[in-house]
Amino acid sequence: xxxxxxxxxxxxxxxPVARRSFAALAGVxxxxxxxxxxxxxxxxxxxxxxxxxTADGVCDAWFVAPAEGKHPxxxxxxxxxxxxxxxxxxxxxxxxxxxxxxxxxPFYRWQKAPVVDAQNDxxxxxxxxxLFGYYRELQRPLVETDAAAHLAFLDAxxxxxxxxxxxxxxxxxxxxxxxxxxxxxxxxxxxxxxFHGASVATDKPDSxxxxxxxxxxxxxxxxxxxxxxxxxxxxxxxxxxLEPRPQWHEVEVYPAxxxxxxxxxxxxxxxxxxxxxxxxxxxxxxxx
Numbered sequence: 569x570x571x572x573x574x575x576x577x578x579x580x581x582x583x584p585v586a587r588r589s590f591a592a593l594a595g596v597x598x599x600x601x602x603x604x605x606x607x608x609x610x611x612x613x614x615x616x617x618x619x620x621x622t623a624d625g626v627c628d629a630w631f632v633a634p635a636e637g638k639h640p641x642x643x644x645x646x647x648x649x650x651x652x653x654x655x656x657x658x659x660x661x662x663x664x665x666x667x668x669x670x671x672x673x674p675f676y677r678w679q680k681a682p683v684v685d686a687q688n689d690x691x692x693x694x695x696x697x698x699l700f701g702y703y704r705e706l707q708r709p710l711v712e713t714d715a716a717a718h719l720a721f722l723d724a725x726x727x728x729x730x731x732x733x734x735x736x737x738x739x740x741x742x743x744x745x746x747x748x749x750x751x752x753x754x755x756x757x758x759x760x761x762x763f764h765g766a767s768v769a770t771d772k773p774d775s776x777x778x779x780x781x782x783x784x785x786x787x788x789x790x791x792x793x794x795x796x797x798x799x800x801x802x803x804x805x806x807x808x809x810l811e812p813r814p815q816w817h818e819v820e821v822y823p824a825x826x827x828x829x830x831x832x833x834x835x836x837x838x839x840x841x842x843x844x845x846x847x848x849x850x851x852x853x854x855x856x
Contacts (some may be wrong), residue, residue: 610664633727638830640732645742651681654832733758751779759855769805786816786855792826
């Protein structure tokens, strides 16, 4: 999982912090240019900035869907760098594949998005310390409060087909949030995809993976090879709860480093990211 130690080690190794998520990606054209060419095809989409009232305040978010018709919804939880141009881009790509997508600012209680930008550089230790502080506050009760509001928001949108199940995807710290979401509304959430998820399965009694049995969703867990080296039993624990269930499921360790999926990441791996994206597509097709 992403930790202060991991990022400090990447600093010491001289790994550059990607800056494509700032001014260079300010426009839609630049955003889409950051994706592989094969990612550009899809349905025409329309997006808008939205706000969602939760029990704890007002969450800022990005909602995007195909320009016409009703479609299954997806709730997207970003990584620790939060809602930013790269995740808007990813939401637009998913919308182009036929989904109504809500990508949220998980840190709205403390700060509006973007929490990382040209003035708040991820390469600055103080900025990372602040965000890791936010992350430590986001325990299961807060995530469930937010998930309930986000799912209700999606079901109220004209672009959402409420006869279809909702999917959810999460990156890094968003991985456990997908499990919390699926277990919170088992009759509504049909698919959950975790990419380099943070501590999705541990030996603790409150481990997120123990909630999978209470859900009815299909699951995808794409694990980074460095995460697997640090916690090799995670995949075993995940398979132990997934394999007895009839729903679609997949657990795979990728030959890529933690954080390889977002296109603005310092360890972005296009080949591995495209494979993970395609597997998410299979999960959603099978489960939504």
